[in-house]
Amino acid sequence: MSQKEAQKKKNVYTNRFYYPQDEVIEKPFNWKQMTRLLKYIKPYSKTLLPAAFGAVFINMIVRLLVPILIGQYVVDRAIINSDYRLLIYLIVIVVGLYFINYLANHFRIKIVNVLGQRTIHDLRKQLFTHVQYLSHDFFDKRSAGSILVRILNDVNSLQELFTNGIINILMDAFMLLAIIIILFSLSAQLALAVLVILPIMFYISTKLRRDIRRTWQNVRSIRSRLNSHLNESLQGMRITQSFAQEEENAAYFDGVNQENFERERIAMKKSAYFGPFIEMSNAVGTVILIAYGATLIINGSMGIGTFVSFAFFLGMFWEPISRLGQIYNQLLVAMASSERIFEFLDERPTVKESDNPIVLTDIKGDIQFDKVQFSYDDERIALHEISIDVKAGQTVALVGHTGSGKSTIANLISRFYDPTDGAVYVDGHNLRDVSLASLREHISVVLQDTFIFSGTIMDNIRFGRPGASDEEVIEAAKVVGAHDFIVRLANGYDTEVEERGSILSAGERQLLSFARALLADPKILILDEATASIDTETEMKIQAALRELLKGRTSIMIAHRLSTIREADNIIVLENGRILEQGNHEQLVEKQGEYYKLVKSQFDMFEAL
Numbered sequence: 001m002s003q004k005e006a007q008k009k010k011n012v013y014t015n016r017f018y019y020p021q022d023e024v025i026e027k028p029f030n031w032k033q034m035t036r037l038l039k040y041i042k043p044y045s046k047t048l049l050p051a052a053f054g055a056v057f058i059n060m061i062v063r064l065l066v067p068i069l070i071g072q073y074v075v076d077r078a079i080i081n082s083d084y085r086l087l088i089y090l091i092v093i094v095v096g097l098y099f100i101n102y103l104a105n106h107f108r109i110k111i112v113n114v115l116g117q118r119t120i121h122d123l124r125k126q127l128f129t130h131v132q133y134l135s136h137d138f139f140d141k142r143s144a145g146s147i148l149v150r151i152l153n154d155v156n157s158l159q160e161l162f163t164n165g166i167i168n169i170l171m172d173a174f175m176l177l178a179i180i181i182i183l184f185s186l187s188a189q190l191a192l193a194v195l196v197i198l199p200i201m202f203y204i205s206t207k208l209r210r211d212i213r214r215t216w217q218n219v220r221s222i223r224s225r226l227n228s229h230l231n232e233s234l235q236g237m238r239i240t241q242s243f244a245q246e247e248e249n250a251a252y253f254d255g256v257n258q259e260n261f262e263r264e265r266i267a268m269k270k271s272a273y274f275g276p277f278i279e280m281s282n283a284v285g286t287v288i289l290i291a292y293g294a295t296l297i298i299n300g301s302m303g304i305g306t307f308v309s310f311a312f313f314l315g316m317f318w319e320p321i322s323r324l325g326q327i328y329n330q331l332l333v334a335m336a337s338s339e340r341i342f343e344f345l346d347e348r349p350t351v352k353e354s355d356n357p358i359v360l361t362d363i364k365g366d367i368q369f370d371k372v373q374f375s376y377d378d379e380r381i382a383l384h385e386i387s388i389d390v391k392a393g394q395t396v397a398l399v400g401h402t403g404s405g406k407s408t409i410a411n412l413i414s415r416f417y418d419p420t421d422g423a424v425y426v427d428g429h430n431l432r433d434v435s436l437a438s439l440r441e442h443i444s445v446v447l448q449d450t451f452i453f454s455g456t457i458m459d460n461i462r463f464g465r466p467g468a469s470d471e472e473v474i475e476a477a478k479v480v481g482a483h484d485f486i487v488r489l490a491n492g493y494d495t496e497v498e499e500r501g502s503i504l505s506a507g508e509r510q511l512l513s514f515a516r517a518l519l520a521d522p523k524i525l526i527l528d529e530a531t532a533s534i535d536t537e538t539e540m541k542i543q544a545a546l547r548e549l550l551k552g553r554t555s556i557m558i559a560h561r562l563s564t565i566r567e568a569d570n571i572i573v574l575e576n577g578r579i580l581e582q583g584n585h586e587q588l589v590e591k592q593g594e595y596y597k598l599v600k601s602q603f604d605m606f607e608a609l
């Protein structure tokens with residue numbers, strides 16, 4: 001294989017799960033964004049924040065005091081005058097100060113970590129809650145993986161900033177200033193000589209750090225792709241095996257895995273430069289200190305005590321410098337992450353509530369579509385001037401070829417989208433004027449692919465009405481005929497159903513979702529009937545369960561089974577987003593139109609009639 005072909009193949013393997021917008025790892029510093037980020041610390045501005053600053057302040061004072069005590073008092077007074085008494089006092093004071101420093105440091109680390117964790121927790125909670133309220137079109141445009149990356153990785157990458165960054169930036173800046181002032185006041189000549197290398201050192205270390213940080217960001221982004229790939233592969237394992245695609249799948253995995261290896265190798269290599277570089281700058285400073293400092297002592301322009309204090313302060317000097325460089329880089333990364341987080345937070349639901357929405361406390365269940373036009377993407381029209389009138393308690397079957405607009409009609413009743421033109425009414429209220437939560441309280445949607453959450457069977461049914469008692473859950477299961485199979489499971493209602501309910505059969509999952517819907521006791525039921533062929537016995541059970549479920553409700557069924565369609569009060573036949581005809585089964589069969597043809601072709605009509 002040529003190199004070009006190999007690269008092309010490699011790209012194919014690594015381009016899956018690639019979200020370009022999530023790859024940007026740094027952005028220029030932006031004050032507005034920073035102020036917005038700082039707001040997340042505000043709730044703690046009267047509790048954790050002052051406590052952290054207090055601890056930092058004590059720590060700084062001790063660190064600045066000790067070298068002065070040692071140089072100016074231990075060396076220049078106690079040692080030079082051989083004053084043992086003073087020496088012992090001084091040692092006790094230094095020990096005491098270090099002990100206070102230990103306590104303050106311990107306290108600081110603890111508080112700063114809690115502060116960071118809390119802020120991250122608040123931000124993640126806000127982001128998730130916000131995303132949950134976004135309209136369907138938001139999720140249509142994005143893959144679950146890319147949303148996941150923002151809620152997990154981007155929020156995580158702010159953690160370091162909130163944990164140490166913001167506190168350290170102030171502490172280090174203050175410390176640096178204090179050390180420079182002290183160095184100059186101890187010996188301006190020596191300070192100048194030693195600090196000449198400062199700008200070069202700061203420049204190189206910041207650049208180096210940024211470079212290293214970027215390489216680690218690259219590692220992080222490939223890791224999240226590895227996760228997405230693994231997640232999808234495991235979910236789709238049965239399909240992979242049934243199509244014997246293990247080899248191809250392994251090649252995809254290896255593509256991402258190999259990339260991960262390479263990026264980690266580069267990151268490690270670059271990281272290996274940093275520690276030695278700081279040590280080397282330290283060494284250069286020390287050489288200047290010894291060479292020039294000794295000269296100053298010998299020619300009598302500096303005392304030994306001052307030299308000792310100077311050496312201590314110089315030793316403390318490099319740490320805040322290198323940390324400030326690190327924080328600066330952290331800030332740039334935080335800019336990119338926070339921009340992506342704020343982009344989600346600024347996203348508003350396209351389906352908006354009016355300022356004074358009508359709260360639907362009790363409804364009858366009438367539904368009207370008045371010349372509804374709808375398009376998902378402003379290009380293709382999914383519904384053309386649809387007018388439908390459903391009376392409370394009626395069952396309406398939507399029938400039509402795939403893509404004809406059946407699910408779209410169902411989506412508009414729940415107001416997951418707003419019509420582009422025309423209006424949908426429930427009990428005479430335009431859906432744009434009613435409160436979303438109160439509307440959806442009266443509607444239950446049973447999808448073809450029933451979603452089972454991890455938890456027990458009991459929890460899954462109770463999802464329909466979280467306040468329901470165990471007895472009510474069991475009663476609902478009995479009415480739809482799910483009770484029998486549930487009690488046969490290992491732990492009955494307490495059986496855990498992980499992994500989207502894979503321990504249950506399609507028919508059982510369907511019955512479970514009926515029980516869930518019945519428990520919710522909605523006035524309007526939207527039901528996407530499963531197309532999966534199930535055995536006649538289950539089919540009959542489901543049919544019986546359906547009859548129970550439909551009693552006293554307005555029902556919109558996306559129907560596939562003739563048995564269901566025949567019982568509907570009204571059958572609406574759709575084609576390319578238009579209503580072709582409507583009526584009950586007998587009327588439509590008599591008409592010998594599209595419905596007749598559809599039934600004939602799909603359901604082996606002659607036998608059924």
Ligand SMILES: Nc1ncnc2c1ncn2[C@@H]1O[C@H](COP(=O)(O)OP(=O)(O)OP(=O)(O)O)[C@@H](O)[C@H]1O
Pocket residue numbers: 140376377382400401402403404405406407408409
């Ligand atoms: N989220 C979406 N974004 C863009 N277009 C969509 C979306 N959902 C559906 N469509 C398009 O709208 C049209 C109607 O789709 P709809 O899902 O309502 O059909 P359907 O009759 O329910 O089909 P099926 O029986 O296969 O479920 C189709 O052309 C489809 O491609």
